[in-house]
Every structure is written in structure tokens, then in C-alpha cells.
Amino acid sequence: MTHASEAHRWADQLDDLVARIAPRFSRVEPRRRARAYLQGLLSPLERKNGWHLAEAAGDASPDGVQDFLARMHWEADAVRDDLQTYVVEH
Known part of the structure; x- marks a missing residue:
């Protein structure tokens, strides 16, 4: 697997994860912040x-x-549960 295809796969998986937790945030700004936060945590x-x-x-x-x-305002416990489910599935 090339580095480019691996990076693309990681980006797709992050998109899937963010889509899963997005309903836990009532507005667009917290959703954007959640994505940036996760991306930062997964970064080197x-x-x-x-x-x-x-x-x-x-x-x-x-x-x-x-x-x-x-x-x-966001549902931290629900996001945690969604993340745990995602990890178990993948």
C-alpha cells in the first residue's frame, strides 16, 4: 500500500467517524471543532x-x-460511547 493510498484511507475513516458523532453536536461549529480536535489527536x-x-x-x-x-454544549458520554463502538467495529 502506498503512502498516498494509506493517507486517503485514514482520511476516509476519520470522515466516517466524524459522521457518526456529528449528531451529538447541536451546531456546525462544535462539529468542526470535534473534527479538528480528533485530527490533532491522531496527528504525529x-x-x-x-x-x-x-x-x-x-x-x-x-x-x-x-x-x-x-x-x-455536546453530549460527551454519547460521543464516548460512539467512539467505543467505532473502535470495536474497526
Whole structure:
């Protein structure tokens, strides 16, 4: 398998995962933040703190990451359950 095809497969799987958890977020912005957050966690970043995840997402500060984790409304337990189910299936 080539690096390009492997990268494409990973991107498709991330899209599938995000589609699965998307209904747990009431608005578009938290959905976008969730995708960027997951993408950052799955990235080869050495440190995965708010600053580094924000920079990887193209943000100038960690405010968006912090808002997502602390203030945006989403069903954290349901997202966790969806992620567990996804991992078991794959």
C-alpha cells in the first residue's frame, strides 16, 4: 500500500467517524471543532496540548480548543460511547 493510498484511507475513516458523532453536536461549529480536535489527536504532534492542537488546526490561539472542551454544549458520554463502538467495529 502506498503512502498516498494509506493517507486517503485514514482520511476516509476519520470522515466516517466524524459522521457518526456529528449528531451529538447541536451546531456546525462544535462539529468542526470535534473534527479538528480528533485530527490533532491522531496527528504525529509530539505534544498534544491546547496550543499545539490549535496550531495544527490553523488557529492563532488555543481559545477555540478550550471553548470546545469547556464551554460548547455536546453530549460527551454519547460521543464516548460512539467512539467505543467505532473502535470495536474497526
